[in-house]
Amino acid sequence: MADDDLAMAPPQRTTDHHVGTDTVEAVLRAQLSRALGGRRGMVEAALPTITFTFTFVGTKELPLAIGLSVTLALVLLGLRLVQRSSVQYVANALVGIAVGCVFVWLGGRNGGDESQQALAYFLPGIIYNTGYAAVMVLSVLLRWPVVGLLVGGVADDPVAWRHDPQVVRLCSQLTWVLVVPCLLRMAVQGPLYLGGRGAEDADPYVTALGIAKVAMGWPLQVAALAVMVWLLTRNRTPVVRPAV
16 A cells, blocks of 8 residues: 555565575565665655645645645656556555545545544554554464565475574564554554544644654655664575475
């Protein structure tokens, strides 16, 4: 989704379709470099949210704010198509806008004014981060860390990595690093949303949520990935396949 939140692309397979003597570090360094999408991907993910937030705050016109954010995302999508480059980040933004609009519509049906409806636009991101964090924490507790599944994606046997305790430990540490941004977003954005729900004037909370969503989106994710890179450079952890 286009939420400030990061969707990691599926790992590419090696030419011989097995991990062999490759390392967790090598697999994940390549994976993380693709996940960022460069500066352009970051901008494309953030611009629709910025447009929605400041248009609504400046005009108090919810349809205009939604319309401009959708139009901008479509323009960015068109540029990608013309250039025949990846549309992943623009597509994520459009999906995020669509889901946000559904929540805006539901807020209107429940009798909320335009400020309350604008507030509802940010609820899917909070729900997404909560669910994503819960899944990742559960995966670590069950010793099936999400990062390990990414590593397994380059092997003929996607669960072979679990036979090496050192690999499981490293993948668990890396998964915990990805949990932290989700928890921080929940800790900041959740109370803002609830505060806006109980306020007579939700506009200040809409502004604060928009700023928090952008500020805690890519910047937090980049920080988490930097920590992951640091962990990955500490040592080499061979991916050992079990003896036949």
